[in-house]
Amino acid sequence: MSIFKKLASQTAVYGVSSIVGRVLTYLLVPIYTSxxxxxxxxxxxALYAYVSFLNVVFTYGMETTFFRFANQPGANRRELYDxxxxxxxxxxAGLTAGMVLLARPLLGLVDIPPEHERYAEWVALILGLDALTAIPFARLRLENQARKFAGIKLAGIVANVGLNLFFIVLCPAVTRGQLPAVQPLVARVYDPTMGVGYIFLSNLFASGLTLLLLWRELLGFRFRLDLAFLRPLLGYAYPLMLMGLAGMVNETLDRILLPKWLPANFYPGQSSLTAVGIYGACYKLSIFMSLVIQAFRYAAEPFFFAQGTEKNSPATFALILKWFTLCCAIIFVAISLNVEDIGPLFLKRPEYLQGLVVVPILLLANLFLGVYYNLSVWFKLTNKTYYGTYIGAGGAVLTVGLNFVLIPLLGYLGCAIATLACYFTMAVLCWRLGERHFPVPYPALRLGLWLLGASGLVALGWHLPVAGWWARHAWHAGLTGEFLLALYLVERPRRAVA
Known part of the structure; x- marks a missing residue:
C-alpha cells in the first residue's frame, strides 16, 4: 500500500501545478469570452491548435526516452542529461529560427490572415522556450522533486494569468478613465489595437520566466553532442514522436478541420471562425477531466518505469487503472449533469452557450484518453513503442474520416463525437494488444459496466429535463448521489483487499 500512497502523494503535488494552475488559467475564459x-x-x-502539434515536433519524444534510459541498470544520468x-x-534553435523567418508564408498555409504575423513569431519563441524546459522538468520528475517542479510550473502560470489580467482587464479600464494614477504607465506599455495578441505575449513572457527559474538545472549543463551515443535514444524516441503527432491529430485537428469542412452558413449568421471560437471555448469545460489526467501522468510515468521490473507490477497496474477510471467517472457524471449551470459562469457571451452540448461527450472522450495513457505502459516497458505509433495512427485516420463525414452533418457536435470514437477505439486496441505482449489483469468488464452506467445517468439527466431551478438541481444532485452511493456499496468491500 505504501507504493500507492507514494504515487497518490506525488500525483497530489503535481496536481498543485496542474490543477491549481489550470484553474487559474481557466478563470481567464470568462475574461476572453467577455x-x-x-x-x-x-x-x-486555431493558432494554439497548431502549437499542440509543434510542441510534439520540438521535443520529439525525448522526455519519455530520458526516463526510459535513465532507469536502465548502470545508466549515467548526468551524462545522459547533458x-x-x-x-x-x-x-x-533551428526550428525556432525557421518559424520566425517563415512566419508569414506559414500563416498563409494554415488560412490565418497575414496581419497576424507577429503572433506567429511569438508562438515560435514560446515553442522554443517550452522545448528547452522539457528535459530539466523531466530531470526534476526523475529525481522525485515534485514540489520544485510544481512551484516552477505554478510560477509561470501565475505570471501568465497576471499579465493577461493586466493587459486585457486593467489596461482597457484605465484607458476608459478609471484609475487615473496609473494612466501614464498604461499609456507607455499598452496598445489597444493589439487585442488577442496580448494572450500570446503574456504566454511568451511566462515561458521565459519558467526557463529562468530552472537555472539550477541548467547551471551545470555541459554541451555534449555524440550522435553514436544518441542513436539508440532516437530509435526509441521517433515512434513516440509519431505517436505524439497522431495524438495531436486526435486532440486538436478538429479545430483545424472545422472551419475548412463546415458548410457555408451552417450556423446562420456565424462565420467558420465563430464556430471554432464557440467550440474551443466549450472544449475548455472538459478541462476538469484533463486536469486529473495531466497530474496523474506527471507522477505515473516515472512510477511505471520504476515498478516495471517488480514481480507484482501487473497487479499494481490493474489496481491503479481501476481507481483512476472510477475517479474520472465521478468527474464525468458530476460535471456533465451540471454543465448548464457551470457553462454561463465561464462563457459570458450568449453566443458561446449554444455549444454546451459537446461538453459531456468531450468529458467522456478525455476519460478514455486517460485510460489509454494507463494502458500504454506495456509498450513503453517492453520497448515496443512502435505499437503506440500504430495505435495513434489508426486513431488519427479514424479522426480525420469521422470529421470529414460528421462536420458537414453535425458541425462541432460531429467533432466531439469523432473525438470520443477515436479515444474509445485507441483504448480498446491498446488493451487487446497489451494482453498479448504484457498481460495485466485489468477488470475491463467491471469498469466497462461502470462507465456504461455513468453514461446512462448523464443521458437520463440531459433528456429528461426538469422545470425550475431548485427542481433541476435536486434532480441532477440525486443522479450524482445515486452513482456515488452505488460506487461506495459495490467497491468498498474490495478496497480493504486492494
Missing part, C-alpha cells in the same frame, strides 16, 4: 467576440477568439483557438539536452538545444 472581451473578445467568438471570431476573435477563434484565431487564438547529451539529450544538447541535442534538444540544437534542434530547438
Amino acid at each position: 472581451a473578445f467576440a467568438a471570431a476573435e477568439y477563434g484565431v487564438v483557438t 547529451r539529450v539536452l544538447s541535442l534538444l538545444l540544437l534542434s530547438t
